[in-house]
Amino acid sequence: MLTMFRWIVWRDLTLAWRRRADVLSTLFFFVIVVSLFPLGIGPESQLLRSIAPGVVWVAALLASMLSLSRVFENDYHDGTLEQMLLTPQPLFLVVLGKVLAQWLVSEVPLALIAPLLGVQFDLEPHTLWILFISLLIGTPILSLIGSIGAALTLGLRGGGVLIAVLILPLYVPVLIFGAGAVDASITGGNIQANIYLLAAFFLLALVFSPWATSAALRISLE
């Protein structure tokens, strides 16, 4: 059972490595969007510090939308997805494998580079650390929920925009508690509560979204 899971993750990581440009463009998008704010607002450190959590988190949501529209698209066009639906293993394992690979390739780099970008907003080291942690817990939720949208819009023209309309509203709780945790570390609020809520959302998404994505894939391929 785990062999197939391993094959899928290994395959997606190899493919991502061979198509590095796709991955890097998402990362650059994130870096540029976050960097535009300090440039546009100017050196008012008080203001920058208070908008930093929201800006970084919103940019992370948008960047993850960009990479999500590609999760199933290529496999759909060349027929691999059909074969994945016909594997003798439960489909949610396939979905989990693909989501894990997508997270490792497109979301982990965002979390890693975010503290560096946070320096532009004059954030304290402690806050940068919380930013990293909140992104590390929050981004898998984005991948999991986003995969439902990617599966639903498979093969549709203009699917990218449709995914955004479908999925961004569902990202709202992640945004609130993710940015909330970072904000709390600036203003001295309760960081733990926000992080725990994020973790709870992660578990919820982990249980329900592979199942929903599997159902959506079956419908999309009919």
Add this chain to the structure above:
Amino acid sequence: MLEVTNLDCIRGERKIFGDINLSLKPGTFLQVQGANGSGKTSLLRILCGLLAPARGEVRWQGANIRSLGEDFFTAVTYIGHRSAVKDELTALENHRINNGLAGVELTKEAATEHLGEMGLAGRENLPARLLSEGQRRRLALSRLLSSSTRLWLLDEVLTSLDRAAVTLITSVIEAHLKSGGMAVVATHQELNLAAGSFERLQLTL
């Protein structure tokens, strides 16, 4: 044994075919023929469970395939006309991954041997985008060499294959039928099989 009763297929608003009844015993080869758009691909996709029929049911060893789920997939190999070959991966990687997805773990040596048998020797480490259309087809079909499933559903397998490859595939299918397997093949070309019992299904527009 595969049984099909009163199968209807509706795509969009149009009824593609209706009232198909079939019964496939071990060792049977079924050739599906019909004009373009007569529903050959739809029929094969219904048989492997990718598509839900509008009416009727497909039964495998007496049980409806839609209730069997993954248990049915252990018995089926479906090769569609989209070949599931990734351009960025090498021939060897493609072959091993396609097998991995089907639940068959292949060593590098075994995979290399299969590719050699399919006439792809020396091209194992080429990215698939450098292969010709016929070679990609051969690569997709090399899965049949390691397949231990009972039921093969092959959609337009022979397109863009040369004569040598057609002979090769024919012999692979013959061996499959001899060992009690079944094959449903949608094709316009005639296959001259020396083994198994031959049946034909003509779909009309």
